[in-house]
Amino acid sequence: GESVGLHLPTLSVQEGDNSIINCAYSNSASDYFIWYKQESGKGPQFIIDIRSNMDKRQGQRVTVLLNKTVKHLSLQIAATQPGDSAVYFCAENSGGSNYKLTFGKGTLLTVNP
Amino acid sequence: DVKVTQSSRYLVKRTGEKVFLECVQDMDHENMFWYRQDPGLGLRLIYFSYDVKMKEKGDIPEGYSVSREKKERFSLILESASTNQTSMYLCASSRGQGGGYTFGSGTRLTVV
Numbered sequence: 001g002e003s004v005g006l007h008l009p010t011l012s013v014q015e016g017d018n019s020i021i022n023c024a025y026s027n028s029a030s031d032y033f034i035w036y037k038q039e040s041g042k043g044p045q046f047i048i049d050i051r052s053n054m055d056k057r058q059g060q061r062v063t064v065l066l067n068k069t070v071k072h073l074s075l076q077i078a079a080t081q082p083g084d085s086a087v088y089f090c091a092e093n094s095g096g097s098n099y100k101l102t103f104g105k106g107t108l109l110t111v112n113p
Numbered sequence: 114d115v116k117v118t119q120s121s122r123y124l125v126k127r128t129g130e131k132v133f134l135e136c137v138q139d140m141d142h143e144n145m146f147w148y149r150q151d152p153g154l155g156l157r158l159i160y161f162s163y164d165v166k167m168k169e170k171g172d173i174p175e176g177y178s179v180s181r182e183k184k185e186r187f188s189l190i191l192e193s194a195s196t197n198q199t200s201m202y203l204c205a206s207s208r209g210q211g212g213g214y215t216f217g218s219g220t221r222l223t224v225v
Contacts, residue, residue: 008153034213043117043203043216089155091213099144099163099207101214105155 008087010108019077021107023090028071030092034101035064035075039086047075047088077109085111116140119204119217126224132191134220136204144207145187146214147171147179149200156203162187194224 013019025033031052036044050057050064050073057064063076073090089106093099120135138145146161148171158171160179168179176198180188187206191198201221205214 032213036216041219041221043218044214046213046215049213099209099212100146100158100161101207103156105153 008106008108010110012110012112013080015080015082015111015113017080019075019080019084019109019111021075021077021088021109023073023075023104023107025071025073025090025092025104026102027092027094028068030094030102032093033064033066033073034091034093035062035073036089036091036103037084037086038089038106044089080109080111082111082113085109117204117206117215117217119202119220121220122218124220124222126191126194126222128195128224130191130194130224132194132222132224134189134191134202134204134222136187136189136217137185138187138206138215139185140206140208140215141184142206142208142215143184144209145181146205146207147177147187147189148203148205149173150203150219151200159189191222194222196224198222199224 034049035047038044048059048064061078065074087106090104091101117138126132144163147159148156157173162168162181178190201219203219204217207214
């Protein structure tokens with residue numbers, strides 16, 4: 001979800017469990033969504049994207065679900081590994097002539113061995 | 114491997130110095146962006162450019178300027194560095210309209 005105050009939402013899971021990270025997006029006109037992963041001290045990396053004409057898209061160990069009715073996006077990570085520990089944030093693009101992404105503030109995922 | 118390259122990973126500068134942060138992309142992307150990232154505040158857009166020699170202000174342009182003389186290079190300039198500009202600076206690029214960004218590795222700037 002979105003951050004509250006100065007603290008990122010956090011999710012702590014055991015290695016091997018599945019993780020679900022949620023994001024509420026802001027613009028009902030957005031038609032393209034992306035999940036990014038940012039490890040400590042590094043730049044964000046693209047994980048998976050989805051367009052608004054889909055409600056589910058799968059990648060390698062990751063699945064993105066889109067619920068346009070409630071403007072909700074989720075990232076599911078299967079069999080979470082210690083290397084998945086990072087900040088995850090969603091981004092939306094409202095399409096048309098707007099090429100800027102709007103970013104959520106992120107969720108910190110910690111994977112315990 | 115396509116990439117966005119930021120010239121420095123770490124920089125320490127003195128208050129009042131003029132600071133240049135360089136970013137180069139090799140993907141022939143039209144759009145380039147500069148963000149700063151601070152704890153609890155997320156990514157904040159400073160400036161962006163959608164074409165050579167074109168630039169637009171983002172959400173927090175004060176104290177910064179940019180230059181885009183060539184398509185592949187987008188420079189961020191801190192005219193007179195201040196301590197409140199200590200931050201992680203991220204460059205990104207994207208093609209055309211509605212695409213995702215490719216980010217650089219970031220430059221952690223400390224102003225003392």
